Amino acid sequence: MISSTKICGISDPKTLNYILNHPHPPSLIGFICNYKTSPRYVEIDKLKELLKMNKKQSKYVAVIVKNDSVTLDNIKGLPFDYYQLYDCSPDETKKIKEKFKKKIITALKIKNKDDVIKYKDYENISDIILFDGPGMAESVGFNHDLLNVVPEHINKMIAGNIKIKDLSNFKNKSWILDVSGSLESEKGIKDINKIDNFLNTVHNINS
Helix, strand or coil, X not given: CCCEEEECCCCCHHHHHHHHCCCCCCCEEEEECCCCCCCCECXXXXXXXXXXXXXXXXEEEEEEECCCXXXXXXXXXXXXXXXXXXXXXXXXXXXXXXXXXXXXXXXXXXXXXXXXHHHHHCCCCCCEXXXXXXXXXXXXXXXXXXXXXXXXXXXXXXXXXXXXXHHHHHCCCCCEEEECHHHEEECCEECHHHHHHHHHHHHHHHC
């Protein structure tokens, strides 16, 4: 059974409204807060307007690259439930969690087994460990068999070029699936039909 879902890289009100009102909304919705080279990056003023929307059953996730104190201060009053942190040390992660009182998703970029094992440095700090491909703004996959070394009790999220046709491969995995690029008609532009297909397919797999 697929544990739950996250749709990342939301940047416009129409798409966000559609997701929030879907019969099977994702558990988590991600917003790119400071990675400006990403086509999914949302500037702070636009972000403030987006997040006024009632999130209903979903949780909002701030995606932050590196220990960016300016961005962290800018978003501290916004209704985020999680901070998803890339390239933050365990010590930085702990300090951010304590200061801003948010749940933490630690994102690890996976190329090999050594990258996977880094979860051990964060398992007592972070609420979720995200195993992502190394591509950042690009959807790049990795060998999911590398995650076999991660114990069952770790709250695992997986990302990196996950396509709708692949979803049946996850039906016996208790992972949170994180998707973004596979739900777009072009880079940075979400496709409502693909989102609908994704959410319905996950629901049907779990039913």
